[in-house]
Amino acid sequence: MKFPIYLDNHATTPMDPRVLEVMLPYFTEKFGNAASRNHAFGWEAEEAVETARKQLAHLIHADAKELVFTSGATESDNLALKGVLEMYREKGDHIITSVTEHRAVLDTAKALETKRGAKVTYLPVDKTGMVNPDDVRNAITDRTILISIMMANNEIGTINPVKAIGKVAKEKGVLFHCDATQGVGKIPVNVQEMGIDLMSFSAHKIYGPKGIGALYVRKKAPRVRIAPIIDGGGHERGMRSGTLPVPLIVGFGKAAELCEQEMPTESVRLAALRDRLQAGITNALEAVYLNGHPTERLPHNLNLSFAYVEGESLLMGVKEIALSSGSACTSATLEPSYVLRALGVGSDLAHSSIRFGLGRFNTEEEVDYTIKRMIETVTRLREMSPLYEMAKEGIDLKSVQWAVH
């Protein structure tokens, strides 16, 4: 086993060596600008880009012409929200999204509210983290121009009823943007069946390079138009100017192709590993709670709260394993996870949460090691915990008057 063990695949993923291999020639040999129309360097770069575009389109059942390359899912989210608002301003200014979206969507929506006078509805989620399509329907007004709901949540792994939401959007004639960053390559994605009009996703979550993402923009039924947020040369059919980073795009395409090929077996293998991890921990420890939906969940995600133990101390205790936590202590702003809060998980359990993100390169040996170390560390920290002591004495922690300063 190699240490540290990496179990934080929602944050980013290691690049698949097969992806790196196809990228390399495009740095020093086939280094042309894909927009150089008059020589072989440009032509071969353009060809590589178009191959990658096709690979990506194939993964999501779209047409290659419907993909716009960006610097990542954050830019794609920005482009979707800002691009639609500007283009459809005369039709309306109301956007519907949800409280558990990634900051790339939430912060963009907030910025549009403050700086562009947009009206935004932030739909709540149920206690498993799911958006209700009926809530979407009821929130639509005659000024609604966009619905933006994520496919799967990066913290708790809950998968939204995307197809049902797409149906509502279609019924009401409102564009549907889906931030599918955590779903693409992990679960089957079909923009036709799901009724998706715009979709963000990124390479570094699917064993590709950092710095490249895409926005799917539907061309038929309906034809979606967006205003660019970056001007300068009109690349990507005027939707995103800037020289294309050919090696990154080549890598992105290869990563997509590998995901499509490996998804059937990989998702089964990872789900089994995840279930093993969950059972190994919950069978040995009491007071451990699952955050997110038990079944409508990304196959490789697990998010658990360990009562009476704080998340950052837990991470410190297993520092040879890379994980993440919803605890305030692990965030730069000292705010606990807003996603867990939206589920109605109490702040104390939010502080006690750990997110496990399994990936292509994780092994059963690593999972078993993690189970052992989690059990050891939680046990040790509970010995050190005044809350555990009080709970064991039969004190109801919710009834205590805490001396907060």
Add this chain to the structure above:
Amino acid sequence: MAYSDKVVDHFNNPRNMGSFKKEEDGVGTGIVGAPECGDVMKLQIKVQDDRIVDARFKTFGCGSAIASSSLATEWLKGKTLEEAEKIKNTDIVQELNLPPVKIHCSVLAEDAIKAALNDYKKKTDKESQ
């Protein structure tokens, strides 16, 4: 943001982790913080002839919080009640090299010390009445 060596040391080898019985003679107990904040410290002192002869801590919190309270028990042992009152959170910050975002952990430790001292004072005042 790697953890400071001293914080890691206290985390792996906590000093004086455990509990005295609250009702025991000479024991002062301070509990500060709240679960919703992600920080709860329980600090206890055992006093004989106005001198702290032993101390214990239990903490629900991050590595810096655990280290701050562990360090506090180390410092408390052997001090008089007066000397203990003088322990400042800034001393803890300096000793553990706490970054700005973790300073509040040291503040909570100072609060815990004061709470334990106050509890002891209240108990002895009651007894002498």
